[in-house]
Amino acid sequence: MCGIIGILGKTDTVPAMLGALKRLEYRGYDSAGVAVLDDGQIKRRREIGKLQALMNSVGDDPIAGTSGIGHTRWATHGEPTTKNAHPHITSRVAVVHNGIIENFRDLRDELKNLGIICEGESDTEVITKLLDHYLQDGMDPVTAFKAMISRVTGAYALAVLMSGEKDLMLGARRGSPLVIGLGDGEMFFGSDALALADLTNRLIYMEEGDLAVLSHSKAEIYDKNDTLVQRKISFSHISGALIDRGNHRHFMQKEIYEQPTVVAQTLGRYLNPNTGTIALPAMDFSLANISKITLVACGTSYYAALVAKYWIEQYAHVSVDVDIASEFRYRNPVYAQGGLCLFISQSGETADTLAALRHAKDAGQHVGVIVNAAESSMAREAALVMHTHAGPEIGVASTKAFTCQLAVLAAFTVALGVERSVIETSRSRALVAELESAPTLISKILSDHDPIISMADKLASARDILFVGRGIQYPIALEGALKLKELSYIHAEGYAAGELKHGPIALIDEHVPVIGIAPKGEISKKTISNLQEIAARKGNVILVSDDISLSTEFKGAFIMPTAGQFIEPLVYAIPVQLIAYYTAVAKGTDVDQPRNLAKAVTVE
Numbered sequence: 001m002c003g004i005i006g007i008l009g010k011t012d013t014v015p016a017m018l019g020a021l022k023r024l025e026y027r028g029y030d031s032a033g034v035a036v037l038d039d040g041q042i043k044r045r046r047e048i049g050k051l052q053a054l055m056n057s058v059g060d061d062p063i064a065g066t067s068g069i070g071h072t073r074w075a076t077h078g079e080p081t082t083k084n085a086h087p088h089i090t091s092r093v094a095v096v097h098n099g100i101i102e103n104f105r106d107l108r109d110e111l112k113n114l115g116i117i118c119e120g121e122s123d124t125e126v127i128t129k130l131l132d133h134y135l136q137d138g139m140d141p142v143t144a145f146k147a148m149i150s151r152v153t154g155a156y157a158l159a160v161l162m163s164g165e166k167d168l169m170l171g172a173r174r175g176s177p178l179v180i181g182l183g184d185g186e187m188f189f190g191s192d193a194l195a196l197a198d199l200t201n202r203l204i205y206m207e208e209g210d211l212a213v214l215s216h217s218k219a220e221i222y223d224k225n226d227t228l229v230q231r232k233i234s235f236s237h238i239s240g241a242l243i244d245r246g247n248h249r250h251f252m253q254k255e256i257y258e259q260p261t262v263v264a265q266t267l268g269r270y271l272n273p274n275t276g277t278i279a280l281p282a283m284d285f286s287l288a289n290i291s292k293i294t295l296v297a298c299g300t301s302y303y304a305a306l307v308a309k310y311w312i313e314q315y316a317h318v319s320v321d322v323d324i325a326s327e328f329r330y331r332n333p334v335y336a337q338g339g340l341c342l343f344i345s346q347s348g349e350t351a352d353t354l355a356a357l358r359h360a361k362d363a364g365q366h367v368g369v370i371v372n373a374a375e376s377s378m379a380r381e382a383a384l385v386m387h388t389h390a391g392p393e394i395g396v397a398s399t400k401a402f403t404c405q406l407a408v409l410a411a412f413t414v415a416l417g418v419e420r421s422v423i424e425t426s427r428s429r430a431l432v433a434e435l436e437s438a439p440t441l442i443s444k445i446l447s448d449h450d451p452i453i454s455m456a457d458k459l460a461s462a463r464d465i466l467f468v469g470r471g472i473q474y475p476i477a478l479e480g481a482l483k484l485k486e487l488s489y490i491h492a493e494g495y496a497a498g499e500l501k502h503g504p505i506a507l508i509d510e511h512v513p514v515i516g517i518a519p520k521g522e523i524s525k526k527t528i529s530n531l532q533e534i535a536a537r538k539g540n541v542i543l544v545s546d547d548i549s550l551s552t553e554f555k556g557a558f559i560m561p562t563a564g565q566f567i568e569p570l571v572y573a574i575p576v577q578l579i580a581y582y583t584a585v586a587k588g589t590d591v592d593q594p595r596n597l598a599k600a601v602t603v604e
């Protein structure tokens with residue numbers, strides 16, 4: 001979602017701000033802007049569309065200044081127009097904001113009664129005018145900022161410049177992350193560590209309710225009680241070089257190809273191949289005593305949770321509930337005494353998942369996370385943190401983070417089963433060995449998937465596409481459909497193959513491709529029967545299976561390497577990613593930044 005950069009620098013900040021906004025592009029945005037203090041006066045440029053438009057605008061009509069703030073906006077309140085783009089300014093202040101100010105209508109009415117009119121529909125414009133009003137009333141900058149903050153409800157990360165204040169930048173966070181970067185005679189704000197990569201590696205992750213007053217030489221932080229506090233300095237290893245596509249056409253393609261490495265890297269943190277055992281991070285409760293597990297996540301991470309339900313119930317014999325995070329806390333969930341709630345997230349910042357985590361924590365549940373962004377809010381708020389080691393995922397569509405989530409969930413399942421004495425040592429060794437074979441199998445698919453490319457060329461002209469699977473492949477069918485629709489904008493749905501006859505089969509005709517995911521095994525016989533029912537109705541079936549004897553049974557087939565049954569979902573995730581990727585390429589859509597999508601959804 002929206003991205004923030006703020007720089008109190010020594011030289012002109014505009015090139016560095018544009019570089020930071022480039023690194024923030026992956027979050028998804030529809031307009032961008034920068035503002036600087038030029039001789040104490042606020043100067044601003046804003047453009048809708050891609051960052052290049054802003055770069056052109058700054059090139060055509062340059063602005064410069066040693067302090068500046070910049071923003072990429074993903075529209076929430078108000079359309080993606082230049083008027084609604086950030087920074088919002090008055091003659092006294094410039095503001096960039098991530099999040100949603102919930103009481104902006106009340107504040108706008110209040111300002112109107114004072115004769116102060118807001119021209120756009122943006123909530124940020126309202127708080128900018130409110131801050132300006134307090135300054136005009138004679139408050140000093142910090143008092144005015146605190147007064148403004150005390151009036152707003154909702155979520156925000158803010159960075160603020162004030163005219164005539166060359167040695168001052170203000171920031172605050174509640175609900176949306178904000179990081180302070182400590183430089184050498186320079187200070188920075190960023191919405192994440194990537195924004196600040198190449199500027200500094202000394203970071204302070206602001207906590208909920210923190211407000212920061214930056215000068216060139218120091219960062220003062222006030223907590224939610226307005227007490228001056230010291231926060232831990234972290235050292236970031238993220239470099240701007242990580243946001244390089246290398247020889248790949250898209251970040252998504254690069255990330256798909258990284259999977260053998262990052263899945264192996266992730267498994268390496270949990271598996272001991274010599275003993276065939278799994279070590280999870282230390283926890284202050286015993287897995288043996290857990291009566292129920294609740295898995296909560298959004299989007300692709302939710303599908304990882306669905307896969308895990310099959311794994312945990314089948315292999316570790318623990319009852320699992322799976323919830324969409326945005327539904328979780330509003331349905332008043334019944335928590336089991338001493339239950340474990342696991343939250344799954346690539347970004348660790350997804351607003352609904354974070355809110356669900358806090359709900360479970362307040363209810364006294366054991367709370368764990370499976371998270372990719374190591375310094376994210378979720379990683380900092382959970383007692384049990386199981387990291388995926390996928391590295392930064394830049395493509396909006398999640399690929400390598402998903403397979404790494406599955407790797408951790410599989411390892412967790414085995415550890416849980418062993419802890420509860422339902423998986424014996426020999427079984428554990430066999431499952432660990434299967435997991436270790438996953439990276440090689442993924443490599444094999446990646447090095448030999450030409451049939452998917454020609455398949456995708458045909459799929460690109462479809463209007464609707466179905467993905468079907470049974471058992472643990474059902475969530476992979478759902479993931480395939482999500483990936484395809486978000487990338488190619490083709491309507492796609494995932495179904496449990498056995499459900500088709502209960503309604504969706506009415507959709508089938510010769511124009512509807514149906515991708516059947518059916519690794520060889522007992523349950524695949526049932527899936528194949530369901531696919532035959534589709535073929536009998538002229539449905540255009542494409543089979544994804546390791547059963548070579550079925551390679552000519554349907555109109556199309558992609559033959560997979562044979563994988564151990566336990567790791568099949570991890571391996572079958574790859575062809576559905578490739579189908580979505582190549583279909584989008586064939587359609588010519590924006591693969592890395594599909595329309596309307598944001599990488600981390602930090603608002604409800």
Ligand code: M6R
Pocket residue numbers: 298299300301302344345346347348349350353396397398399483486597599600601
């Ligand atoms: O960062 P998270 O894993 O919490 O994100 C959850 C979803 O927003 C995310 O998986 C989304 O569905 C992706 N665009 C899927 O490719």
